[in-house]
Amino acid sequence: MAQGKPRLPGDPDMPRPLNLAAAMLESIAAAADKSGRTFSDQTAHWLLIGRAIEESAGFDFAKVEAVLVAGRDTVDLTETERIVWNAYLHERLTPEL
Template sequence: MGQSIKLADDIVKDVRFEAKLLRRSVAKQAEHWLRIGQAIEQSPSFDYTRIKAALAGKFDADNLSIEEGVIFDEKIFSALEETSDAERVFFEKRQKAGLGVGEDEEGNLIYK
């Protein structure tokens, strides 16, 4: 019996896109990716504790296997995309003062 789960909108968007490309249902695409993730985690060349140690700076990320490195990179990039409450407050203050709050793809300051 199937069960509903909540997923972030960006993940659902990616699943829908890939499902359409591969002519799968959204549910079958999500199951496929879940099984791939499960297989990677159960692989003898994959150790999630090593990834956690590398993320904490207690293990040299250069010593991770290729599979571990993929997950490590994903976690790092995901963390870089997240904005903390302190960062939001900082940029709100800059925006109210009419100062730049970032750069666009061409390197121009963004004020909004």
């Protein structure tokens, strides 16, 4: 970007606020400290992992949703889908995350 050129809305280099609960921020900070990453790098790392899981061939979020919404049995979930289901369930039970 040229020096002095104003940033426009939608510019990918423009900072964007992200609202996260205090417990999640603490979790990110602890993981960053443990891994030696910066807070921003740890957040980006976890975002990449989440995206990779959602885009993986062995993952079907519709199955996870069916368990969460319709009460379908978890026996049909893959191990990864079960981990994601458990994370969503934990989030619902502890909304401060």
